[in-house]
Amino acid sequence: MTDMHDTDAHDGDPAFEALAALWDRRLAEAGDALDAHEPSPKVWELISARIDHLQASQPTLTVPSSEGVWEYFAPGVLKKVLHVDADAGWQAYLVKIEPGGGVAPHSHSRLEECFVLEGEFQIGGATVRKGDLHLGFAGHDHGALVSPAGALLYIRGQIDG
Template sequence: MDPRTAPPALPAELCDMLHDAFSPDAPDPVADQRLKRRLLQTLARQATASHLTVPPTDEGWRAFAPGIQMKLLHHDGQAAAYLLRMAAGAVIPPHRHPQDEECVVIEGRLHIGSLQVPSGGFHLARRGALHESVQAPAGALIYLRGAAPDAAQLI
Protein backbone atom coordinates (compact mmCIF):
# COMPACT_ATOMS: atom_id res chain seq x y z
CA MET A 1 0.00 0.00 0.00
CA ASP A 2 1.23 3.48 -0.88
CA PRO A 3 1.97 5.31 2.43
CA ARG A 4 0.76 8.59 0.89
CA THR A 5 -2.76 7.20 0.40
CA ALA A 6 -2.92 4.85 3.40
CA PRO A 7 -5.46 5.78 6.06
CA PRO A 8 -3.92 7.27 9.21
CA ALA A 9 -2.91 4.77 11.88
CA LEU A 10 -4.94 4.44 15.04
CA PRO A 11 -3.38 5.72 18.26
CA ALA A 12 -1.43 3.04 20.20
CA GLU A 13 -3.80 3.28 23.17
CA LEU A 14 -6.75 2.50 20.90
CA CYS A 15 -4.89 -0.43 19.32
CA ASP A 16 -4.25 -1.81 22.83
CA MET A 17 -7.96 -1.49 23.64
CA LEU A 18 -8.84 -3.34 20.42
CA HIS A 19 -6.35 -6.10 21.27
CA ASP A 20 -7.83 -6.47 24.76
CA ALA A 21 -11.36 -6.57 23.33
CA PHE A 22 -10.49 -9.63 21.26
CA SER A 23 -9.05 -11.62 24.16
CA PRO A 24 -10.59 -15.08 24.72
CA ASP A 25 -12.05 -13.93 28.04
CA ALA A 26 -15.68 -12.79 28.17
CA PRO A 27 -15.84 -9.13 27.13
CA ASP A 28 -16.39 -6.52 29.81
CA PRO A 29 -19.50 -4.51 28.72
CA VAL A 30 -18.17 -1.27 30.21
CA ALA A 31 -14.79 -1.68 28.50
CA ASP A 32 -16.61 -2.65 25.28
CA GLN A 33 -18.66 0.58 25.35
CA ARG A 34 -15.55 2.64 26.13
CA LEU A 35 -13.74 1.02 23.19
CA LYS A 36 -16.62 1.69 20.80
CA ARG A 37 -16.86 5.32 21.92
CA ARG A 38 -13.11 5.93 21.53
CA LEU A 39 -13.00 4.19 18.15
CA LEU A 40 -15.96 6.17 16.80
CA GLN A 41 -14.52 9.44 18.16
CA THR A 42 -11.21 8.74 16.42
CA LEU A 43 -12.87 7.85 13.12
CA ALA A 44 -15.18 10.88 13.30
CA ARG A 45 -12.24 13.21 14.00
CA GLN A 46 -10.48 11.88 10.89
CA ALA A 47 -13.64 12.29 8.76
CA THR A 48 -14.28 15.90 9.78
CA ALA A 49 -12.05 17.21 6.99
CA SER A 50 -14.55 15.86 4.43
CA HIS A 51 -17.51 17.76 5.94
CA LEU A 52 -18.88 20.94 4.36
CA THR A 53 -19.63 24.00 6.47
CA VAL A 54 -20.97 27.23 5.00
CA PRO A 55 -20.64 30.17 7.41
CA PRO A 56 -23.54 32.63 7.78
CA THR A 57 -21.89 35.48 5.88
CA ASP A 58 -23.19 37.82 3.22
CA GLU A 59 -20.89 36.18 0.67
CA GLY A 60 -22.39 34.01 -2.05
CA TRP A 61 -25.80 35.67 -2.33
CA ARG A 62 -26.96 36.43 -5.89
CA ALA A 63 -30.12 37.82 -7.46
CA PHE A 64 -32.64 35.14 -8.39
CA ALA A 65 -35.84 37.04 -9.17
CA PRO A 66 -37.17 40.52 -8.30
CA GLY A 67 -36.87 40.95 -4.52
CA ILE A 68 -35.38 37.48 -4.09
CA GLN A 69 -31.76 36.52 -3.45
CA MET A 70 -30.38 32.99 -3.46
CA LYS A 71 -27.36 31.41 -1.75
CA LEU A 72 -26.40 27.95 -2.99
CA LEU A 73 -25.13 25.85 -0.07
CA HIS A 74 -24.47 22.54 -1.81
CA HIS A 75 -25.23 20.75 -5.07
CA ASP A 76 -24.44 17.07 -5.52
CA GLY A 77 -25.59 16.72 -9.14
CA GLN A 78 -28.99 15.38 -8.08
CA ALA A 79 -30.29 17.87 -5.53
CA ALA A 80 -29.37 21.31 -4.30
CA ALA A 81 -29.54 22.84 -0.84
CA TYR A 82 -29.97 26.60 -0.83
CA LEU A 83 -31.33 29.63 0.97
CA LEU A 84 -33.78 32.14 -0.46
CA ARG A 85 -34.03 35.60 1.07
CA MET A 86 -37.34 37.18 0.06
CA ALA A 87 -37.88 40.91 0.54
CA ALA A 88 -41.22 42.12 1.89
CA GLY A 89 -43.84 41.64 -0.82
CA ALA A 90 -41.63 39.38 -2.97
CA VAL A 91 -43.44 36.73 -5.00
CA ILE A 92 -42.27 33.51 -6.63
CA PRO A 93 -44.65 32.87 -9.55
CA PRO A 94 -46.35 29.48 -10.00
CA HIS A 95 -43.91 26.76 -11.04
CA ARG A 96 -43.49 22.99 -11.34
CA HIS A 97 -41.14 20.84 -9.33
CA PRO A 98 -38.99 18.32 -11.27
CA GLN A 99 -38.36 16.51 -7.96
CA ASP A 100 -39.62 16.71 -4.37
CA GLU A 101 -38.67 20.00 -2.75
CA GLU A 102 -38.41 20.44 1.00
CA CYS A 103 -38.78 23.91 2.49
CA VAL A 104 -38.22 25.16 6.05
CA VAL A 105 -39.16 28.73 6.89
CA ILE A 106 -36.32 30.13 8.99
CA GLU A 107 -37.62 33.69 9.38
CA GLY A 108 -40.89 35.32 8.43
CA ARG A 109 -44.01 33.71 6.99
CA LEU A 110 -44.76 32.29 3.56
CA HIS A 111 -48.11 32.36 1.83
CA ILE A 112 -48.44 29.53 -0.71
CA GLY A 113 -51.80 30.24 -2.27
CA SER A 114 -54.15 30.24 0.75
CA LEU A 115 -51.76 28.14 2.88
CA GLN A 116 -49.62 29.95 5.44
CA VAL A 117 -46.29 28.51 6.63
CA PRO A 118 -44.89 30.32 9.71
CA SER A 119 -41.30 30.52 10.92
CA GLY A 120 -40.16 27.01 11.86
CA GLY A 121 -42.75 25.43 9.54
CA PHE A 122 -42.00 22.75 6.97
CA HIS A 123 -43.55 22.41 3.49
CA LEU A 124 -43.03 19.60 0.99
CA ALA A 125 -43.84 20.19 -2.68
CA ARG A 126 -44.13 16.87 -4.46
CA ARG A 127 -42.36 16.09 -7.73
CA GLY A 128 -44.38 17.10 -10.77
CA ALA A 129 -46.83 19.19 -8.75
CA LEU A 130 -47.73 22.68 -9.86
CA HIS A 131 -46.92 25.11 -7.07
CA GLU A 132 -49.12 28.15 -6.48
CA SER A 133 -47.38 31.49 -6.16
CA VAL A 134 -45.26 31.86 -3.02
CA GLN A 135 -45.42 35.21 -1.27
CA ALA A 136 -43.59 36.75 1.67
CA PRO A 137 -45.73 39.76 2.68
CA ALA A 138 -43.28 40.84 5.42
CA GLY A 139 -40.18 39.15 3.99
CA ALA A 140 -38.77 35.70 4.72
CA LEU A 141 -35.66 33.56 4.82
CA ILE A 142 -36.21 29.96 3.72
CA TYR A 143 -34.08 26.83 3.36
CA LEU A 144 -34.86 24.58 0.40
CA ARG A 145 -33.61 21.21 -0.79
CA GLY A 146 -34.62 19.89 -4.17
CA ALA A 147 -33.85 20.54 -7.82
CA ALA A 148 -31.28 23.23 -8.55
CA PRO A 149 -33.23 26.50 -8.75
CA ASP A 150 -33.80 27.81 -12.24
CA ALA A 151 -35.70 31.05 -12.83
CA ALA A 152 -36.60 29.72 -16.32
CA GLN A 153 -38.91 27.13 -14.65
CA LEU A 154 -41.15 29.90 -13.31
CA ILE A 155 -44.47 30.19 -15.15
Protein backbone atom coordinates in the same frame (compact mmCIF):
# COMPACT_ATOMS: atom_id res chain seq x y z
CA MET B 1 -5.69 15.08 -12.35
CA THR B 2 -8.71 14.92 -14.67
CA ASP B 3 -9.01 17.48 -17.47
CA MET B 4 -12.05 19.55 -16.53
CA HIS B 5 -12.78 20.17 -20.20
CA ASP B 6 -13.13 16.44 -20.89
CA THR B 7 -16.84 15.78 -20.46
CA ASP B 8 -16.86 12.37 -22.20
CA ALA B 9 -16.82 10.65 -18.81
CA HIS B 10 -20.02 12.53 -17.94
CA ASP B 11 -21.92 12.21 -21.22
CA GLY B 12 -25.52 11.31 -20.52
CA ASP B 13 -25.21 12.02 -16.77
CA PRO B 14 -28.31 14.15 -16.00
CA ALA B 15 -26.86 15.53 -12.76
CA PHE B 16 -23.65 16.62 -14.50
CA GLU B 17 -25.60 18.14 -17.38
CA ALA B 18 -27.85 20.03 -14.93
CA LEU B 19 -24.82 21.36 -13.05
CA ALA B 20 -23.13 22.38 -16.32
CA ALA B 21 -26.34 24.17 -17.39
CA LEU B 22 -26.47 25.94 -14.01
CA TRP B 23 -22.90 27.24 -14.45
CA ASP B 24 -23.51 28.17 -18.09
CA ARG B 25 -26.50 30.26 -16.95
CA ARG B 26 -24.63 31.82 -14.04
CA LEU B 27 -21.66 32.72 -16.25
CA ALA B 28 -23.94 34.06 -19.01
CA GLU B 29 -25.60 36.35 -16.46
CA ALA B 30 -22.19 37.91 -15.78
CA GLY B 31 -22.08 39.00 -19.44
CA ASP B 32 -19.31 41.39 -20.35
CA ALA B 33 -18.00 41.39 -16.79
CA LEU B 34 -16.14 38.19 -17.61
CA ASP B 35 -13.05 38.06 -19.80
CA ALA B 36 -13.90 36.26 -23.05
CA HIS B 37 -10.64 34.27 -22.89
CA GLU B 38 -10.44 30.80 -21.42
CA PRO B 39 -8.84 30.68 -17.97
CA SER B 40 -5.26 29.51 -17.83
CA PRO B 41 -4.45 25.86 -17.10
CA LYS B 42 -3.24 27.01 -13.65
CA VAL B 43 -6.73 28.33 -12.84
CA TRP B 44 -8.28 24.99 -13.84
CA GLU B 45 -5.70 23.20 -11.66
CA LEU B 46 -6.63 25.36 -8.67
CA ILE B 47 -10.36 24.75 -9.22
CA SER B 48 -9.79 21.02 -9.58
CA ALA B 49 -7.61 20.92 -6.45
CA ARG B 50 -10.32 22.73 -4.47
CA ILE B 51 -13.00 20.29 -5.65
CA ASP B 52 -10.75 17.32 -4.88
CA HIS B 53 -10.12 18.75 -1.41
CA LEU B 54 -13.84 19.16 -0.75
CA GLN B 55 -14.59 15.66 -1.99
CA ALA B 56 -11.82 14.03 0.03
CA SER B 57 -12.98 11.60 2.64
CA GLN B 58 -14.21 14.25 5.06
CA PRO B 59 -16.86 13.11 7.51
CA THR B 60 -18.55 16.53 7.47
CA LEU B 61 -18.62 19.86 5.66
CA THR B 62 -19.38 23.23 7.23
CA VAL B 63 -20.41 26.16 5.06
CA PRO B 64 -19.75 29.35 7.03
CA SER B 65 -22.54 31.93 6.87
CA SER B 66 -20.00 34.47 5.63
CA GLU B 67 -19.37 32.44 2.46
CA GLY B 68 -21.44 32.46 -0.71
CA VAL B 69 -23.04 35.15 -2.77
CA TRP B 70 -26.62 36.40 -2.71
CA GLU B 71 -27.88 36.40 -6.31
CA TYR B 72 -31.02 37.78 -7.93
CA PHE B 73 -33.69 35.07 -8.15
CA ALA B 74 -36.93 36.99 -8.77
CA PRO B 75 -38.25 40.51 -8.04
CA GLY B 76 -37.69 41.06 -4.31
CA VAL B 77 -36.08 37.62 -3.92
CA LEU B 78 -32.41 36.67 -3.48
CA LYS B 79 -30.84 33.19 -3.49
CA LYS B 80 -27.58 31.96 -1.94
CA VAL B 81 -26.40 28.46 -2.92
CA LEU B 82 -24.89 26.61 0.04
CA HIS B 83 -24.09 23.21 -1.45
CA VAL B 84 -24.59 21.31 -4.71
CA ASP B 85 -24.55 17.52 -4.95
CA ALA B 86 -24.34 17.04 -8.71
CA ASP B 87 -24.19 13.24 -8.38
CA ALA B 88 -27.53 13.16 -6.55
CA GLY B 89 -29.03 16.06 -8.56
CA TRP B 90 -29.89 18.34 -5.63
CA GLN B 91 -28.75 21.61 -4.10
CA ALA B 92 -29.22 23.35 -0.76
CA TYR B 93 -29.72 27.10 -0.69
CA LEU B 94 -31.16 30.04 1.19
CA VAL B 95 -33.89 32.28 -0.22
CA LYS B 96 -34.36 35.77 1.19
CA ILE B 97 -37.72 37.33 0.33
CA GLU B 98 -38.11 41.06 0.84
CA PRO B 99 -41.49 42.35 2.08
CA GLY B 100 -43.95 42.03 -0.80
CA GLY B 101 -41.61 39.78 -2.81
CA GLY B 102 -42.44 36.36 -4.10
CA VAL B 103 -41.85 33.54 -6.53
CA ALA B 104 -44.02 32.81 -9.58
CA PRO B 105 -45.90 29.51 -9.93
CA HIS B 106 -43.68 26.62 -11.02
CA SER B 107 -43.29 22.86 -10.81
CA HIS B 108 -40.62 20.48 -9.55
CA SER B 109 -39.16 17.37 -11.14
CA ARG B 110 -38.30 16.07 -7.67
CA LEU B 111 -39.30 16.74 -4.08
CA GLU B 112 -38.39 20.19 -2.76
CA GLU B 113 -38.08 20.78 0.99
CA CYS B 114 -38.55 24.33 2.30
CA PHE B 115 -37.96 25.19 5.96
CA VAL B 116 -38.93 28.69 7.16
CA LEU B 117 -36.09 30.19 9.22
CA GLU B 118 -37.60 33.68 9.61
CA GLY B 119 -40.87 35.36 8.69
CA GLU B 120 -43.66 33.71 6.76
CA PHE B 121 -45.09 33.33 3.27
CA GLN B 122 -48.43 32.53 1.68
CA ILE B 123 -49.04 29.85 -0.91
CA GLY B 124 -52.28 28.34 -2.15
CA GLY B 125 -54.36 30.06 0.53
CA ALA B 126 -52.15 28.78 3.37
CA THR B 127 -49.68 30.69 5.54
CA VAL B 128 -46.35 28.96 6.19
CA ARG B 129 -44.63 30.36 9.29
CA LYS B 130 -41.25 30.33 11.03
CA GLY B 131 -40.38 26.76 12.01
CA ASP B 132 -42.77 25.22 9.44
CA LEU B 133 -41.69 22.72 6.79
CA HIS B 134 -43.30 23.09 3.36
CA LEU B 135 -42.93 20.36 0.71
CA GLY B 136 -43.30 20.81 -3.05
CA PHE B 137 -43.96 17.38 -4.53
CA ALA B 138 -42.50 16.18 -7.81
CA GLY B 139 -44.70 16.45 -10.87
CA HIS B 140 -47.12 18.97 -9.37
CA ASP B 141 -47.50 22.65 -10.14
CA HIS B 142 -47.10 24.93 -7.21
CA GLY B 143 -48.84 28.24 -6.94
CA ALA B 144 -47.32 31.66 -6.45
CA LEU B 145 -45.47 32.18 -3.19
CA VAL B 146 -45.75 35.67 -1.65
CA SER B 147 -44.33 37.10 1.57
CA PRO B 148 -46.05 40.31 2.68
CA ALA B 149 -43.58 40.92 5.55
CA GLY B 150 -40.49 39.08 4.24
CA ALA B 151 -38.97 35.68 4.96
CA LEU B 152 -35.76 33.65 5.04
CA LEU B 153 -36.04 30.08 3.77
CA TYR B 154 -33.74 27.06 3.66
CA ILE B 155 -34.49 24.97 0.59
CA ARG B 156 -33.21 21.61 -0.56
CA GLY B 157 -34.30 20.67 -4.05
CA GLN B 158 -33.43 19.95 -7.64
CA ILE B 159 -30.48 21.60 -9.33
CA ASP B 160 -31.67 24.52 -11.46
CA GLY B 161 -31.06 24.00 -15.09
